[in-house]
Amino acid sequence: MANDKSPDKITPRAEDYSRWYLDVIRQAGLAEPAEVVKGCMVIKPHGYAIWEKIQRALDDRFKETGHQNAYFPLLIPESFLKKEAEHVEGFSPELAVVTHAGGQKLEEAYVIRPTSETIIGHFFAKWIQSWRDLPLLINQWANVMRWELRTRMFLRTGEFLWQEGHTAHASHEEAVEEVKRMLKIYAEFAEGHMAMPVVCGVKTESEKFAGAVQSFCIEAMMQDNKALQAGTSHDLGQNFGKAFDVKFQNKEGNQEFVWQTSWGVSTRLIGGLIMTHSDDNGLVLPPKLAPVHVAIVPIFGKGGDEAKVREAGASIEKELKAQGLAAVFDTREHKPGFKYFEWEQKGVPLRIEIGPRDVDANQVTVKDRLATAKETWPRAGLGERVKAYLDTFQNTLFERARKRMNDNTVRVDTWDDFKSVFAGENSKFVMAHWDGTRETEAKIKEELKVTVRCIPLDAPEEPGTCVLTGKPSSRRVLFAKSY
RNA sequence: CGGGGCGUAGCUCAGCCUGGUAGAGCGCUUGGUUCGGGACCAAGAGGCCGUAGGUUCGAAUCCUAUCGCCCCGACCA
Incomplete structure (x- = not known):
């Protein structure tokens, strides 16, 4: 039983917004503080499942636009960071440095990557000789570390997961085109998948990425009306090309520095997702990123009813899965009410209840994550109807968020x-x-x-x-x- | 790094002031009864009280040191 003192309650937003945010994360099982590692967090299965969906959707778009994944070392020679003046100035306060290894002090310390422009610049210099090698379109899925003084789960942690795209081009025009292309992909992903409306723009000099000529970004509005930088795309000009001597021979036979870009989104997106849609009952997820689309909760009733309810629930699960939906038939030994709360807190978009009365009437009881009342739907044609309904729900979330942003x-x-x-x-x-x-x-x-x-x-x-x-x-x- | 707070059961915390050998709620285990919005009853398991010293016949409690975490400020995806 949960009384007012129990720690599994969600603080209402109006009472304490940051407590609410942490409560939602805890109750949804998204993550928890790493406890023994300062400023870091453990991303739990439900949170990681969302990240995997984000990865999948973005990775597909990256591949479609000609990018290839690669992986570069976690450790970067300290001297690399220093080769680009603004870059080192911007990042040095938040670097974690490895000074010892194998029981000995290292000749040169390594920094744990805060971002990979420098080490990738080093390798681009080896890989690029001719205009024929361009454009070079690389993406890396990785973890990075930035030693932050003040951390908040998903929004800012010492270590976080992200993707960083790094590209090299033969002309500035082409690089700028790439920067804008990727910004557009981020915006489309934010709005289309996350149902999170964004403003696309250019950063000012003081807000831009350390080492960039110009930074583009998508900014989203959270429910407290604060802005969240949800993705960035940088025009690096020739800054890193010059620092790492990344040259190519152009069609005229002259040596020229390449024009580079970099762009990234991180697990911060999950923070944005939480603060865009969730409510005082817990997480709310858009269907396109929900690890579970539909929770089917059985009400077993009196002794003899259990078998038919089990059978009906299993057949619903099968039908929904045939529609390509992630459905869970929750037959655990708990009261139905307990399961309702749990799936709501986890943000599952749609819940289907199936009890003896429903079975007898050839119907199901349905409630979406935002509804205040339950509906009754006929059992026949349920799969198609649910699939269509989830599309509508996705749209409802987006429109709701967009209205909020416009109104504010x-x-x-x-x-x-x-x-x-x-x-x-x-x-x-x-x-x-x-x-x-x-x-x-x-x-x-x-x-x-x-x-x-x-x-x-x-x-x-x-x-x-x-x-x-x-x-x-x-x-x-x-x-x-x-x- | 400045200011504040806290380390006691898996979680949230009480006990500390005024030393006497460990508590509550939730959770967990087992059995039974239950099941249309967080079930109930019964019986259990679980803690060298952050760590190291010191004072004392005796320390969760007093003293010292140390480590860690959280919150508030200056920096940041």
Whole structure:
């Protein structure tokens, strides 16, 4: 029995948003703190199953667009990081360094990769000689480590899983095209699979990747109206080409540095997924990423009823699986109510109850993860109906999230309005004018903890004046508090 | 790295002030009765009280050191 004191309750969002977030993760069995390893987490089977679905969907898109997977070492010579000035400056505070191995101090320390631009640059230099070797389109699925002072499960942990694409091109135009292509893939994945609407944009100088010429990103709005950077795609220009001497002979016979890109999404996406859809009852998952689509819960009833309920449940499971759906017939020794709570907390999109009364009436009782009331559906044609319903549900989640984002995106023109939107812990997506200087950005960040999340790609030209300084601006940018 | 908090059963915690040899709820095991929104009864298992010293006849409790974790700030996918 669960009373108010038991630790398996989910704190309501309105009461304490970060407690809620952690409670959802715990109750859904997604992950838990690694405890004995600072700032790290254990991704549990249900959480990892979601990651595998994310991997599968993205990997397919990467392959379709001509990329190949490869794997580079976890350990990177310390000197490599130092070859690109901005890169080392950006990453050195969060590096974990291996100084000893085999019982001896190493001649040169290794850093545990925080990202792989440098070591991949080293190998690209060996692999690329001619324009015929380009473009070189590589992706790596890997773990990386960034020693963060303050961690939150999935959103920021010492070690995390991701994919990092690394490509080399013969021209800047071609590289920029790649950067935008991959950003688009991220956006389509976020919206189409995660049902998480995003704003595509360009990072400002101070927010861009250390070592990039320009960083593109997708930004999503969480339920507390804070922004989450959900994916990035970088135009590296020739910065790493020059640092690692990655040259090719062009068609004119001249040596030229390659133009590189890198792009990545991480297990942070799971954090975004949680904070986009979940509610006070636990996780809510879009069908396209749900490891289990349908939980079938039997109600066994009086003695003689059990056999027919078992049979009916098994046949439903079989029919749903024939539709390509992940269905679980939950015959564990628990009360039905217990199972309802559990599957709800795990975010299963649809639940089907089957009891003696349903069997007798040739029907099932159905409840989707967001519904407040149950419905009765005929048993006949159930497989098709469920499959179609899940598509609708996927769409419902997306529309719901998009409405929330739109409703909380506002245009602001005065500094007073700007301050009131961000008063206290409040945030929104604020479209406002900015004079484009690092100083103004820093002042706003200092005063309100608000940053320019990005300059949206679809922001129209619109003359105006900076919300803080009153200096001229040519377009609005996206401001928000962020994770 | 600054400020705060906490280490006692699988989990959440009480006990510590005022030393006397280990507790609760949940969870777990077994048996039975149950099953349309977190079942009930009964019987059990489970802890050298973070670690190392010290004080004492005696330490979860007092002292010292140490390690770890969480929260709040400065940095970040």
